[in-house]
Amino acid sequence: MQDTNQFVATYDSLKTIIYDTETGKVVSQLVNDNSTSDPSYRINKIISHPSQPIIITAHEDRKIRYFDSNSGRMIHSMVAHLDTVTSLAIDPQQTCLLSGSHDRSIRLWNLETKNCIQEFTAHQKKDDESINDVAFHLSKPYMASVGADSIAKIYA
Template sequence: MGEEGKYCYSGGLDGSIRCWKSPDLNVDPYDNYDQGVESAVLLGHEDSVWDLAYSSNLKRLASCSADGTVRIWDAQSSTPCITVFNKEKEHGTPTSIAFGNVDPSQVVVSFDTGETVLYDLNTEQSIMVLEAQTKDGNQLINCVVSHPSQPISITAHENRTIRFMDNKTGKVIHSMVAHLDAVTCLTTDPKGSYLISGSHDCSVRLWMLDNRTCVQEITAHRKKHDEAIHDVAFHPSQPLIASAGADSLAKIFI
């Protein structure tokens, strides 16, 4: 979602990013498609777009793709692509991206090699590679999020772990086996008190961010083709969480 919910952005298998004007809430969902809803198409990626992130502070959109590149866009500009990182796939293929909450000029990117890289949008250079994943098990990182109030990156791993890394030193602060299967998705609540994780073990887990302990577990979805939960989200203002699963269901929990 873009600024104040006026726009939303989607990335596709065709490599394009599409910008959409949020329709009026009173619109008939079964009405004919209004072509005016699509405001722009951002072209540049040569393969599937895996993840998008939007910064309200910078009014910038960030994307990562199977073509190996990480791109920063100004969606309202006639030349939207501002910066391209990882052109030579030096860190592998990016899987997830997030803007820093403490320093919005930084963006953190996770890769299928197990690396997590911090980039500076002002200098258009990489700042550092955060401490690499240990060599045991699958090194793929499925998701990265920024801590809401501290310079910390949090990553979800295929080998069932969640890791907390210091953006200033690059060192791992905490690593824990968080699920019985791959951890696929993460999100933090708007107030910065909780972390939610989803996994292919069919569970959604709620964690206290300050002491990193699990306070609630919800069995949310059924497995399909060895996959279960693909995404989780907090409501921006109400005590609600949502999950989306491979079983084609989206669920909302109080």
């Protein structure tokens, strides 16, 4: 979302809504590719592109979905991992998306083509969970992840 007077929120009802922070009014609602309240569609992470009107969501159903934040319309959906997608991050150059999953993998995606550029195994499973979050360093070429195995890792 380019407008800093807006924020996006998701609810257990699987509704994802963009609000105006000044008025509190609904700007738009994201339209998903499901019509049920099935918990497998639950959203685990929402991020907005820093300079384009795009919202990206990570889901229980192994998918990453892209939405136009102006219209709320879904513009792309893809099966991204073999298990729940838990985390997302956009690199400072705004060319790559990083995703983490309970399948123990971290994947680096080209934001434009939506193709996987690199995949690696990062954390051990613990209680059916693995990667809890991923991040990029703001000014250095580093990525990081934290897992259910109580380990934080930094990648150069």
